[in-house]
Amino acid sequence: MTGPTRGVVVDVHPTYIEVDLKVKGATELEDMDLSYLVVRSMPCSPSYRAVPSKLSTLELTYIRLHNCVEAAISVKVKKHGLWPGCRGLFTASTASYEDMEILLLAFEGDRLPVDASRRIELSRRVVCVELHQPEGKLVFSAKALHGSDEKNVRRVRKTFTPKRAGKSKENIKIGSCEMEVTVTWSLLPSCKYDYDKSLERA
Structure with missing residues (x-):
């Protein structure tokens, strides 16, 4: 948990x-x-x-981050296929702390866990990302693993640049599975004053 x-x-x-x-x-x-x-x-x-x-x-x-936005992540399967492993991990991190990955989903088997609308049911879908550049980057990662061997892994990464609002989309493919990753950006409501002041100083 x-x-x-x-x-x-x-x-x-x-x-x-x-x-x-x-x-x-x-x-x-x-x-x-x-x-x-x-x-x-x-x-x-x-x-x-x-x-x-x-x-x-x-x-x-x-981790304490400053001037952040929220990134709500969703993943939709565009083409079903065999997952190239017996388990999978979806994670997210920031470029400034890329080694500290936040677990979005862990699953067993060779099929992606999807709902009726072909969306993957993530256990967690919201992370925080620094708004300012160059450190502000969201790194999304999908891993296919065989058993407990962390060396026998296939991995795909996509990097997203944060926005104050709006959406970003990227397509990924791992094995024969094709997916669309959508990130919806939003400000943290109680910090709007801080955003405005920091942008005035920039």
Whole structure:
């Protein structure tokens, strides 16, 4: 399990993040507590921490980015085919932290998991990207793997330049599977004042 699914907007310092995880039961009364804690984010980037709570230990990883936009990612299959592996990974990252990939989808088998409209059902679809150049780039990656061997992999990457609004589209092909990747760009609402001021200074 990973989360949250969207970026956390930081307007004040320090910022506190509350984590409340439960194991879902058949009814709400049967839910069991897994972890509950409150942590303070620090003004450093990136940060990696193992945070113990009363019931478990969480791995907390975050990056602090400035002047960001949200990128909502969707993937539609244009041509079905055999997936060239027995499992797949779709990830996203920023060009400035390309080695820190955010997992969008992990699946098993040689077929892409699609819905009735031929869209791939991503587990996570929203990431944050720096708006300013040259560091502002979204890197989308699709990997086909054979078993647990990370060396036996076929990979396709596409790079998107962020916008304040609108959409960007790119076609990718891995094996005989052809897909269209669409990124919808939007401002983080509570940061519009910061965007306007930063552009005035640019």
